[in-house]
């Protein structure tokens with residue numbers, strides 16, 4: 001794993017279109033009358049790991065959920081501004097949201113395997129897409145489980161129920177389920193906060209390998225984790241983007257006092 005100061009950086013505040021996975025333009029969002037995100041503009045780089053950090057309730061989960069329209073599931077959610085992926089404003093009424101969610105996979109804090117076998121969990125989305133031949137499914141499941149670093153542990157028990165797996169294995173299974181659809185972007189909302197430290201390190205190493213395949217956005221409360229795994233970090237406070245830069249700069253020489261107070265533990 002790379003350590004601080006060994007990385008080359010893009011200027012995320014001036015990112016070329018070709019390097020951009022997600023462009024957020026003046027995004028504001030409220031639940032009912034409660035403003036949660038205020039006028040956020042940022043570009044998330046391709047094939048990098050971008051962390052969203054900030055105090056509880058600052059809007060991290062709401063922002064990451066804006067990248068695959070998950071906030072639509074909440075009543076009284078109103079937003080303005082654009083989220084552009086592959087040149088499309090995904091907030092447009094014309095957006096095919098089911099297709100978007102295959103391009104932009106999401107993994108949550110608590111592993112949520114479906115109540116079915118390991119194999120069926122990973123092949124579920126592919127079957128929904130109409131892929132039904134045994135050979136195609138076998139190959140795709142094996143590849144996704146390899147990519148999620150789980151294959152060796154489950155290859156002899158693919159047809160056992162997923163809930164027999166440990167928490168860390170279940171989280172990797174859920175990652176495999178997302179990867180089977182070959183997403184361009186993988187959203188991870190506190191993916192290790194329910195896991196023990198060793199399993200957490202294992203998932204962090206997995207993430208570092210996965211960025212070759214997709215662009216990754218992670219929400220984390222753990223600043224050591226953000227500094228360890230992410231290439232870029234955005235600090236949010238009360239729904240606003242306060243500072244966004246490469247992680248080395250943000251964690252060693254933040255430009256804003258609010259960022260410094262947060263990363264040095266003066267609040268939050």
Ligand SMILES: Nc1ncnc2c1ncn2[C@@H]1O[C@H](COP(=O)(O)OP(=O)(O)OP(=O)(O)O)[C@@H](O)[C@H]1O
Nearest residue numbers: 031034036054055056057058059060061062063074
């Ligand atoms: N469906 C909802 N309806 C109303 N308010 C909501 C809803 N979801 C989130 N909120 C509010 O929006 C604000 C931001 O929540 P969000 O979960 O995005 O914050 P967060 O930074 O991810 O917090 P945490 O670190 O505690 O998970 C909070 O005040 C929360 O209560």
